[in-house]
Amino acid sequence: MSLLNVSNIGIRYGRLTAVRNVSFTMAEGEVLFITGPNGAGKSSLLRAIAGVTAPSGGRIDFADHDITGKVPEAIARLGLSMVPEGRDVFGSLSIEENLMVGTGMHAGENGWRARAMAELEAVYATFPILKERRHSQAGLLSGGQQQMLVIGRALMTYPRLIAIDEPSLGLAPNITDQVYERLIALQKERRLTLLIVEQSSTRAMMVGGRMMLMRGGEIVLDGDARALGKSEAIEAAYFGYGEQA
Template sequence: MTALLEISGLSARYATGAPVLHDVALSVAQGEFVTVIGANTAGKSTLLRAISGVGPRVEGSIVFEGTELTGIAPHARPRLGIAHVPEGRHVFPEMSVEENLAIGAHARGAHASGKAAAPERLEMVYGLFPRLKERRRQFGGTLSGGEQQMLALGRGLMLDPRLLILDEPSLGLAPMVVEEMHDRLVDIHRNGVAILLVEQNVSLALSVASRGYVLQSGQIVLSGEAGGLLQDDRVREAYLGI
């Protein structure tokens, strides 16, 4: 498969600290679903921030559709087709659901070549998350945690992304909502969007992804097909308590 995202020799650190990532290499093919699993301090969120250009200082290469990202400003990266849904949702609490979604379309650019118009994207998001349509006039800050996660994900999809990167989308959600989120991620992937998922819920991550990487202390220590990782004794003992 043709690589959509290709990372090699990636190291990252924040301004006042020691390196968080060390010589990381991973790839996501066109339309592929890849997950990165690991403990809280493994560097998973830092990896996603390095891709979107927010936060760490990086060394190495991050290539997206043949374009080296390390020289591109963070605000320009969504226009290339990268949507980052960060941990914690970060919806705008005093804006309506529909206004939050409109910001996603604006971030990509109103006239992105070959992309679906914002009204079409809006209907697609409402099709995935009917509750957002029901609450489209409601302020983001009044939504439940699960609804806010739907809104954050929907805002990312309004960019019409080629690559959707997700940071802990199931964090703090009730089991029933996590199951619903699982189903929606599968639907999004079936529609042709490549996904890079960071997730502490290892069972969830490896059940939806096709391939995975295990990040430990800032380094990739294991990778392979998701089904194989789910059966790997090292993964089962360290992350599934089996």
């Protein structure tokens, strides 16, 4: 049974159509990369799933709930957390304060404080540098450390699915490798479902899992990331020439 079901989603900005009738499903525990050139509609699709952008048509179901057009807070309560492009940390707050923001939606629930403290220690175990600098201002962290922080903040919401927009943006390749190593380890440990937007298909091929390639607001390829990486179809689909598989 699918955890996420996207059916005929369209997204418009005025006269501009960003996403055209996109449909796909994700099983629990799956890793899915959405790749494609600039302007393909990748980030718009992710924002619609997370409730940041209202779709112009179609339906989105998560964990047997219709979340189409719902606000991000309501969607996050169901277990879908988004890590936005550009990391978006609260720079003047400490690292620990940034992490605790993620628990706010559960404040007042029975046992929420004990659970939050346990989750905080789990995040620190995954990203030790955050514990070392937990009282430092988040704005002073490097780009890679900020990426770890926002992933940790997403974990503090107790997610079943994390949607991440361009996690490698602005990071050196070796730092990107570290971020992905932690992400995949978390996915295996917690059976998290990961939906990741990356412009380059190369990272998807390196990590593995499933890959969808978008161009012109539509899905033009969908399959095993490593298998697609070995085929000629991906270049044709990415640049829009030749036959597409």
